[in-house]
Amino acid sequence: MSQTVFEPWNDPQAKPLIQFKNVTKRFGDFTAIDNQTFDIYEREFFALLGPSGCGKTTMMRMLAGFEKVTEGKILLAGQDMAPIPPNKRAVNMMFQSYALFPHLSVWENIAFGLKRDKKPKDEITDRVAQMLKLTRLEKFAQRKPHQISGGQRQRVALARSLAKAPKLLLLDEPLGALDAKLRQDTQFELVDIQEKTGTTFVIVTHDQEEAMTVATRVAVMDDGKIMQADTPANIYERPNSVYVADFIGDVTIIEGRATKTGDGYDIAFAEGQPTLHAESSKTFQNGQSCHLAIRPEKVAITADKPDTRNALKGTILDIAYLGNLSTYHVRLETGQIVKAQTANTRRLSRRNFTWEDTVWLSWTDTAAVLLEG
Amino acid sequence: MRRVTWFNATSLTLGFAFLYLPMVILIIYSFNESKLVTVWAGFSTKWYGELLSNQSFLDAAWVTVKVAVMSSSIATVLGTMAALVLVRSGRFSGRTLFSGMIYAPLVMPEVITGLSLLLLFIGLNIDRGVMTIVLAHTTFSMCFVSVVVSSRLVSFDRSLEEAALDLGCSQMQAFFLVTLPIIAPAVISGWLLAFTLSLDDLVIASFTAGPSSTTLPIKIWSSIRLGLSPEINALSTLMIAVVTVGVITASLISKRGSLKRQADERAAET
Ligand SMILES: Nc1ncnc2c1ncn2[C@@H]1O[C@H](COP(=O)(O)OP(=O)(O)O)[C@@H](O)[C@H]1O
Ligand SMILES: [Mg+2]
Numbered sequence: 001m002s003q004t005v006f007e008p009w010n011d012p013q014a015k016p017l018i019q020f021k022n023v024t025k026r027f028g029d030f031t032a033i034d035n036q037t038f039d040i041y042e043r044e045f046f047a048l049l050g051p052s053g054c055g056k057t058t059m060m061r062m063l064a065g066f067e068k069v070t071e072g073k074i075l076l077a078g079q080d081m082a083p084i085p086p087n088k089r090a091v092n093m094m095f096q097s098y099a100l101f102p103h104l105s106v107w108e109n110i111a112f113g114l115k116r117d118k119k120p121k122d123e124i125t126d127r128v129a130q131m132l133k134l135t136r137l138e139k140f141a142q143r144k145p146h147q148i149s150g151g152q153r154q155r156v157a158l159a160r161s162l163a164k165a166p167k168l169l170l171l172d173e174p175l176g177a178l179d180a181k182l183r184q185d186t187q188f189e190l191v192d193i194q195e196k197t198g199t200t201f202v203i204v205t206h207d208q209e210e211a212m213t214v215a216t217r218v219a220v221m222d223d224g225k226i227m228q229a230d231t232p233a234n235i236y237e238r239p240n241s242v243y244v245a246d247f248i249g250d251v252t253i254i255e256g257r258a259t260k261t262g263d264g265y266d267i268a269f270a271e272g273q274p275t276l277h278a279e280s281s282k283t284f285q286n287g288q289s290c291h292l293a294i295r296p297e298k299v300a301i302t303a304d305k306p307d308t309r310n311a312l313k314g315t316i317l318d319i320a321y322l323g324n325l326s327t328y329h330v331r332l333e334t335g336q337i338v339k340a341q342t343a344n345t346r347r348l349s350r351r352n353f354t355w356e357d358t359v360w361l362s363w364t365d366t367a368a369v370l371l372e373g
Numbered sequence: 374m375r376r377v378t379w380f381n382a383t384s385l386t387l388g389f390a391f392l393y394l395p396m397v398i399l400i401i402y403s404f405n406e407s408k409l410v411t412v413w414a415g416f417s418t419k420w421y422g423e424l425l426s427n428q429s430f431l432d433a434a435w436v437t438v439k440v441a442v443m444s445s446s447i448a449t450v451l452g453t454m455a456a457l458v459l460v461r462s463g464r465f466s467g468r469t470l471f472s473g474m475i476y477a478p479l480v481m482p483e484v485i486t487g488l489s490l491l492l493l494f495i496g497l498n499i500d501r502g503v504m505t506i507v508l509a510h511t512t513f514s515m516c517f518v519s520v521v522v523s524s525r526l527v528s529f530d531r532s533l534e535e536a537a538l539d540l541g542c543s544q545m546q547a548f549f550l551v552t553l554p555i556i557a558p559a560v561i562s563g564w565l566l567a568f569t570l571s572l573d574d575l576v577i578a579s580f581t582a583g584p585s586s587t588t589l590p591i592k593i594w595s596s597i598r599l600g601l602s603p604e605i606n607a608l609s610t611l612m613i614a615v616v617t618v619g620v621i622t623a624s625l626i627s628k629r630g631s632l633k634r635q636a637d638e639r640a641a642e643t
Contacts, residue, residue, distance in 0.1 A: 093539050095535070117541060
């Protein structure tokens with residue numbers, strides 16, 4: 001790990017590697033990417049996250065040069081990419097389907113790009129050997145793609161796209177076909193490779209855990225737009241919209257009306273329920289409607305009324321047991337469900353609460369996030 | 374296994390007899406000692422020997438092979454190009470017309486194709502010979518190649534070509550280094566199809582052949598008008614043998630390929 005914090009997006013001096021400038025992509029009259037402007041910096045591991053069909057692959061294909069930008073510009077290291085065909089870009093892409101050449105061996109697949117560059121023979125041999133070692137494929141060099149397993153194929157695809165040491169590597173759902181364990185190993189491998197090679201990665205995924213694990217920044221997309229691009233921690237702790245809060249992780253959203261008090265706002269959300277309090281740097285008008293987003297693990301669950309401002313009474317409707325954690329679904333008298341999560345430090349048989357128990361939920365003034373509604 | 378019923382066995386036998394009995398008889402009589410086709414006079418291979426010393430048959434065989442190799446090769450190149458255009462370029466104005474024109478020879482009566490080509494050659498004042506048969510065979514077998522190749526291209530994963538471009542290939546290199554090797558089996562079977570079509574074509578060849586360029590089917594056809602001969606039987610038996618060996622070899626090769634692939638895939642899973 002480096003000593004200084006890696007945050008080029010906060011440094012006004014930093015030169016972005018990729019710049020999207022008002023990029024719009026239309027297929028016929030369908031808008032797949034809607035007027036997007038953002039930067040990606042060198043050595044970043046930039047993750048595009050979003051539901052299926054939101055435009056992630058389209059974004060990648062524009063970077064690789066397989067789709068023309070309808071409006072706006074994409075710059076790579078300051079240079080407009082529009083007139084440059086895919087084979088002349090210092091960009092390599094790892095395809096969602098791997099796209100390994102079935103008639104070539106693993107070795108030849110990895111060497112393919114190097115041979116096109118007319119590199120000397122021993123240089124190619126060295127580089128391929130290096131890539132095989134990095135992806136632990138030495139034993140399979142002479143096999144054809146159909147003679148190796150899914151996980152190995154994925155690593156061949158990765159090695160092939162890394163071989164030319166591109167400035168920018170695009171990974172389209174690279175781990176989609178792998179089982180959970182192999183997936184996790186490979187995620188760490190990717191981060192490791194990235195640290196060793198210094199390549200900039202843009203990775204598409206629909207798995208948020210994957211995005212949170214590997215990325216320097218996560219861009220949450222919806223319907224052709226980036227809703228928020230920020231560090232995994234900020235995306236999780238400081239979502240800027242209900243959409244992002246809801247998309248990433250588990251959350252309870254309470255709708256109410258804000259009234260300024262002290263460092264934050266009082267939120268009245270239902271007849272007969274106490275007002276809640278949340279600190280926020282955002283400004284709300286008195287009486288403006290707002291959403292309070294609270295993560296389950298920040299909600300404490302107790303049998304007696306706690307001594308805090310944010311305390312709600314309810315009955316346990318459901319308990320989701322996840323092994324290390326349990327999530328309680330608690331119904332307030334208003335019918336609203338609030339989720340609370342606790343670590344299972346005791347054995348199941350010694351658990352404090354069970355179905356239909358009346359409990360108190362509470363959280364601190366800084367635990368919840370206030371969002372415009 | 375289903376039990377073989379009396380009815381199944383009979384209909385199968387009759388069916389196969391209908392298809393193959395004439396050929397079996399032809400093969401048997403090609404080994405007939407007698408010159409009379411309908412009288413069996415003992416086993417002999419003398420007609421095969423006679424065939425090999427008959428210069429006009431050998432000439433015809435040579436012309437046929439030349440025409441078949443040339444026309445099927447040209448048809449394969451043109452048919453593959455047509456298939457690429459049809460499958461790849463999506464919608465362009467005149468696409469329907471273009472594909473209609475490519476596939477028309479499939480349903481066009483051979484007599485019409487032959488006659489119109491004949492008129493064309495006469496109109497252009499081209500001497501009829503090997504080249505005119507090659508041209509004629511190319512035009513009608515090209516559409517068969519294009520059908521075979523385009524059915525393969527439809528299921529071809531375009532991302533393979535994109536991957537090639539991504540790794541620095543030009544469009545041309547992507548085609549020759551990635552697409553062509555992968556669709557090669559379809560291209561080869563297209564070639565084989567065009568080759569056999571050319572080998573046994575009688576109608577179109579009769580219209581477009583000149584006096585010095587008689588093909589085997591024309592030769593056989595014209596000699597049986599002078600009466601059946603055991604020599605023709607011997608020649609036909611040889612043609613059956615060549616075709617049978619070719620078909621069996623081709624199917625063995627492709628079957629072994631797919632079996633090996635399956636075994637490999639099973640081995641990779643474990
Ligand atoms: N070539 C295309 N023609 C028409 N529509 C397309 C094309 N490619 C993608 N789209 C549409 O653009 C949208 C975004 O697609 P895509 O980028 O593949 O989504 P994702 O990768 O996020 O699942 C989808 O609604 C898809 O139907
Ligand atoms: Mg996609």
